[in-house]
Amino acid sequence: MSDYVTYDESDHVVTLTLNAPEKRNAISTFADCDAVVEAVRRVNRDRGVRAVILTGAGTAFCAGGDLKAMRDRKGIIEGSHADLRENYRRGVQAMANALYECDAPTIAAVNGPAIGLGLDVACMCDIRIASEKARFAESFIKVGIVPGDGGAWLLPRVVGMSMACELSFTGDQIDAATAKEIRLVSRVVPHDELLPAARALAARIAANPPEMVRMTKRLLREGQHMRLSSLLEISAAYQALAHSTEDHKEAVSAMLEKREPRFTGR
Structure with a gap:
């Protein structure tokens, strides 16, 4: 079992840390990818988890693919053309x-550079906040490859097609302020305040009815590629479920009684 990801839970919030600072949290092996997949499975099995923070150990968020492994054709980058195609499916695409x-x-x-696959990993998350030390690049083109991890689908949905094309075709690196300007991140904070800011945001999310938050996330996800009429049907079904929950009753009662609600996930 890889120790590439550490898993820490407190007050209904899980912090996942990419934990290979010696290689700037680059992803190079199936074990690295499997560690992320297993951490997410663990989150999904635990209905007590209400929010997840993903960050990197050391000075980088994720440096993307491991260039030495690419050079030496090791790990995921190993085998024939057919092998490589299947390796991507089994590895970084399963993680994505x-x-x-x-x-x-x-x-x-x-918390630092998010380069190539690292940028796309950030885009796999719902919300992105950045340290002032963060740097971003959709840099696959710089090493003569394409975004094999879903970045061509993810990035345009985050920053729009024109900016996604500019970042992808040039491979240019941008700083945190530019990332905020193009809406790649929601906000930029001083480096030492990054995790406190992330935890405060996670706590505000976790304070809401957990099952309704999860259903809201699902509606937002489905709404990215579904017709309005179809989304309305799912929304009606989810709303019927929401109205039957104890947390809905508690939310209404607490608002009417002008007190803090106590949500249980039921």
């Missing part, structure tokens, strides 16, 4: 699917 489809809301706390 898992992280993007995580049931709980996810916050990427980008």
